Amino acid sequence: MPEYIKIILLTSLAGLCIPIGGLIASIESIRPYWLEKELRHFLIAFGGGILLGAVTTVLVPEGMHNLPSQFIAIAILILGALSFFFIERQLGLKRRESPQLMGMTLDFVPEAIALGGLVATGSSTALMLALLIGLQNLPEGFNAFRELKEQNKSTKTTLMIMFLLVPLGPLAGLFGYYVLAGHQAMLGAIMLFASGGILYLIFQDIAPQSKLKKHWGPPLGAVFGYALVLFSNMLIGHS
Numbered sequence: 001m002p003e004y005i006k007i008i009l010l011t012s013l014a015g016l017c018i019p020i021g022g023l024i025a026s027i028e029s030i031r032p033y034w035l036e037k038e039l040r041h042f043l044i045a046f047g048g049g050i051l052l053g054a055v056t057t058v059l060v061p062e063g064m065h066n067l068p069s070q071f072i073a074i075a076i077l078i079l080g081a082l083s084f085f086f087i088e089r090q091l092g093l094k095r096r097e098s099p100q101l102m103g104m105t106l107d108f109v110p111e112a113i114a115l116g117g118l119v120a121t122g123s124s125t126a127l128m129l130a131l132l133i134g135l136q137n138l139p140e141g142f143n144a145f146r147e148l149k150e151q152n153k154s155t156k157t158t159l160m161i162m163f164l165l166v167p168l169g170p171l172a173g174l175f176g177y178y179v180l181a182g183h184q185a186m187l188g189a190i191m192l193f194a195s196g197g198i199l200y201l202i203f204q205d206i207a208p209q210s211k212l213k214k215h216w217g218p219p220l221g222a223v224f225g226y227a228l229v230l231f232s233n234m235l236i237g238h239s
Helices: 003-025 033-065 070-093 099-120 126-149 155-165 168-178 184-210 217-238
Strands: none
Touching: 003 099, 003 126, 003 155, 003 168, 033 070, 033 099, 033 126, 033 184, 033 217, 070 099, 070 184, 099 126, 099 155, 099 168, 099 184, 126 155
């Protein structure tokens, strides 16, 4: 199979997990109500744990490995956080905050770029990375759907937005394959910039949303999400 076809297939399948998560979330109600509320907050925390795991086990280590200086790496990470602070501030002034959607996109695009780079170098870990991206996108798609619905968007419009995100995977993967495969520093900078933005979103928006008074399930969801990424990363490291 040609490598570019492999990239398109892997990134498309991983991206399709976004609207699949949205379709699951489109089930209007789960009874009893307390279970729906608990599940909602559990999945917000689970998605936050996955984002944190992706940053600490994939994006930051790979990004720093590809840059010549750790000081440059830290500066780019901080620049990413500051950039998304200003972006969210502007969106907040217009009442258009979507931290779950932003976090999911920030996570999906650089990892798809990294996937394209792995295929270009002939790495055997590309398939496992695609699986990891898909596993991340399911709960993140669920959370992003509920977030957009709370902004009074219709189910049809929300799912259309999520399906429009799927082509970002192949585009990013092919960009990584054709453009960044020989430019490791640029690839690393993209990963670290996204990491800064993700960390900002986790602690500014996602973690506060997951809290429920007198409930302990959501914090465990964050741990389970992080553990899932850690386990997937271990499988990648041993493949």
